[in-house]
Amino acid sequence: xxxxxxxxxxxxxxxxxxxxxxxxxxxxxxxxxxxxxxxxxxxxxxxxxxxxxxxxxxxxxxxxxxxxxxxxxxxxxxxxxxxxxxxxxxxxxxxxxxxxxxxxxxxxxxxxxxxxxxxxxxxxxxxxxxxxxxxxxxxxxxxxxxxxxxxxxxxxxxxxxxxxxxxxxxxxxxxxxxxxxxxxxxxxxxxxxxxxxxxxxxxxxxxxxxxxxxxxxxxxxxxxxxxxxxxxxxxxxxxxxxxxxxxxxxxxxxxxxxxxxxxxxxxxxxxxxxxxxxxxxxxxxxxxxxxxxxxxxxxxxxxxxxxxxxxxxxx
RNA sequence: GGUGGGGUUCCCGAGUGGCUAAAGGGGGCAGACUGUAAAUCUGCUGGUUGUACCUUCGGUGGUUCGAAUCCACCCCCCACCA
Numbered sequence: 300x301x302x303x304x305x306x307x308x309x310x311x312x313x314x315x316x317x318x319x320x321x322x323x324x325x326x327x328x329x330x331x332x333x334x335x336x337x338x339x340x341x342x343x344x345x346x347x348x349x350x351x352x353x354x355x356x357x358x359x360x361x362x363x364x365x366x367x368x369x370x371x372x373x374x375x376x377x378x379x380x381x382x383x384x385x386x387x388x389x390x391x392x393x394x395x396x397x398x399x400x401x402x403x404x405x406x407x408x409x410x411x412x413x414x415x416x417x418x419x420x421x422x423x424x425x426x427x428x429x430x431x432x433x434x435x436x437x438x439x440x441x442x443x444x445x446x447x448x449x450x451x452x453x454x455x456x457x458x459x460x461x462x463x464x465x466x467x468x469x470x471x472x473x474x475x476x477x478x479x480x481x482x483x484x485x486x487x488x489x490x491x492x493x494x495x496x497x498x499x500x501x502x503x504x505x506x507x508x509x510x511x512x513x514x515x516x517x518x519x520x521x522x523x524x525x526x527x528x529x530x531x532x533x534x535x536x537x538x539x540x541x542x543x544x545x546x547x548x549x550x551x552x553x554x555x556x557x558x559x560x561x562x563x564x565x566x567x568x569x570x571x572x573x574x575x576x577x578x579x580x581x582x583x584x585x586x587x588x589x590x591x592x593x594x595x596x597x598x599x600x601x602x603x604x605x606x607x608x609x610x611x612x613x614x
Numbered sequence: 615g616g617u618g619g620g621g622u623u624c625c626c627g628a629g630u631g632g633c634u635a636a637a638g639g640g641g642g643c644a645g646a647c648u649g650u651a652a653a654u655c656u657g658c659u660g661g662u663u664g665u666a667c668c669u670u671c672g673g674u675g676g677u678u679c680g681a682a683u684c685c686a687c688c689c690c691c692c693a694c695c696a
Contacts, residue, residue: 313652338652348652374649404651413648423649454647456655463649479648540652564641569652575645 308398311495312570321399331360335400346518372534403576492584
């Protein structure tokens, strides 16, 4: 079995053109796309997540898109497990996995790994029920002061992280902070990563334009359908940006102009968080100035690929 | 034309004599990030060479030791009456 010498990975904020470039890369290299997008995992979240179209998915095989029902929970570990499997599968068939995505935490965990601290779904559900509310938060703070002061100090405002810290504490008797190896030393896969970068104003403009386009091409209807099917009550998919705002629009609480503006703003805020993440959490990734450098990257990778293929006697 | 309400820092909006460069929210900027991450959370946000000075609350003038806050006139907006 031939293992690829390197796995190209395209990281970048929303609306930076990852999907399109990944498609070109995969086509040029004989590859298949491995998505790293927490929301495109879900069947049904289509227009709202700018998911690759059915035609695009026919043209190039995509992995980790449409693999979960809306009601299914998702988390980094299950993502990494699925991504590892997809990469192994693709490489095992002698194809090139092309990673593309914007979910920083998933990408970092896939590239560098995560401490496998214990978890217990039942316990977690109980803790959530008890503490994941405004009233519960105060009680959680009191309990953590006794159970795990170090975790409390680190995440004094993060309800979710404190609940997870308490879960680990109850399961192991130790503080999650002591158990974290904070390793992340070596790459788990031979990735060669780039971060797609755009001039600020241009990315903002792309986001605003894409928002309008998405709203005008069926996102509102999609949201209406999913919302009435219970999207708001799902554990993870409900966090997808925009659907809730569309719900408010449909309820008459804002006009179309305001809706478009608020979604564009929220999307820009997401993009900023992504940019910050990639700026600080991914030393392995090289900046790729869009749109100019996309063509060069394509040509460069194509050249390397054909050289490697002929070395292996495949070309 | 008349009566009433209103014009506040990028936006909305509180503030009716000193504790006000001015609450709060939004936006913006920077950052964090180990099993819900398109999530969750933190800091900064008038200017300048630091707790000092300068500029700012529609405009002008006035009262006062001191005004976004009081007075006069003017400009603009909204509601209702004509």
